[in-house]
Amino acid sequence: MTTPLLTLEGVHTHIGPYHILQGVDLVVPEGGVSVLLGRNGAGKSTTLRTVMGLWTASRGRISFGGREITRLDTPSISRSGIAFVPENMGIFTDLTVAENMTLAASRGGMDPKRLAWIQDLFPPIGTFWNSSAGTLSGGQKQMLAVSRAIIEPRQLILIDEPTKGLAPAIIKSMTDALRQLKETETTILLVEQNFAMASSIGDTVAIMDDGHIVHAGDMAELVADVDLQERLMGLSLEAHQ
Numbered sequence: 066m067t068t069p070l071l072t073l074e075g076v077h078t079h080i081g082p083y084h085i086l087q088g089v090d091l092v093v094p095e096g097g098v099s100v101l102l103g104r105n106g107a108g109k110s111t112t113l114r115t116v117m118g119l120w121t122a123s124r125g126r127i128s129f130g131g132r133e134i135t136r137l138d139t140p141s142i143s144r145s146g147i148a149f150v151p152e153n154m155g156i157f158t159d160l161t162v163a164e165n166m167t168l169a170a171s172r173g174g175m176d177p178k179r180l181a182w183i184q185d186l187f188p189p190i191g192t193f194w195n196s197s198a199g200t201l202s203g204g205q206k207q208m209l210a211v212s213r214a215i216i217e218p219r220q221l222i223l224i225d226e227p228t229k230g231l232a233p234a235i236i237k238s239m240t241d242a243l244r245q246l247k248e249t250e251t252t253i254l255l256v257e258q259n260f261a262m263a264s265s266i267g268d269t270v271a272i273m274d275d276g277h278i279v280h281a282g283d284m285a286e287l288v289a290d291v292d293l294q295e296r297l298m299g300l301s302l303e304a305h306q
């Protein structure tokens with residue numbers, strides 16, 4: 066088994082009076098794509114937000130690269146090498162694509178070589194460089210959100226449902242780009258509801274329900290095991306058959 070990059074052990078998260086994560090155990094190996102599947106409300110976004118310190122775990126332990134990050138603040142977690150693309154993408158629609166990218170390059174200036182690589186990965190970033198981000202299509206906005214997250218090299222990127230609401234052709238471009246990103250030094254933890262997309266790119270998979278991980282293993286095993294898919298169907302795959 067590859068070395069774990071990110072580990073959650075018995076993580077509980079409360080949001081106000083609600084007990085949302087109820088002992089999440091999750092291992093993201095270094096390299097490749099780990100997919101987190103689960104029906105609406107299962108706790109997938111809360112898991113990503115808890116890793117980023119946007120919610121603080123009330124119990125349990127989160128380690129990244131062998132270092133405990135459970136109670137660090139979000140800027141420190143981000144500086145430690147984790148980028149986050151939230152479901153609402155977090156881009157500035159009143160600013161241009163160029164301004165969005167400049168703001169994301171927090172350590173002063175964009176590396177031109179890296180920017181050229183990103184524009185190659187996501188051609189609309191170059192094409193619409195001086196356009197207002199608000200005028201981009203849904204898929205282009207999502208590409209901008211991912212581009213902002215990778216403007217500086219990161220060891221791990223957490224991406225929340227990048228294909229939500231996108232047309233099949235755009236889902237394919239996004240999947241191709243993430244596949245290229247996975248060939249680099251970046252490990253990806255992807256929350257997805259689109260099982261076809263998730264299974265085409267994922268190396269490992271974890272399935273959540275009711276604030277727990279109910280299955281974890283290799284994606285190839287889940288794809289090959291129709292019985293297992295059927296058992297888990299009601300939990301996560303129902304909308305995609």
Ligand SMILES: Nc1ncnc2c1ncn2[C@@H]1O[C@H](COP(=O)(O)OP(=O)(O)OP(=O)(O)O)[C@@H](O)[C@H]1O
Binds near residue numbers: 080081085105111
């Ligand atoms: N700010 C909040 N206040 C109260 N409850 C919340 C809040 N954010 C999330 N929840 C609740 O936590 C549970 C898990 O939500 P979460 O967004 O993590 O699920 P999810 O698996 O990502 O679902 P989806 O696919 O619909 O985004 C849901 O019941 C949701 O209503």
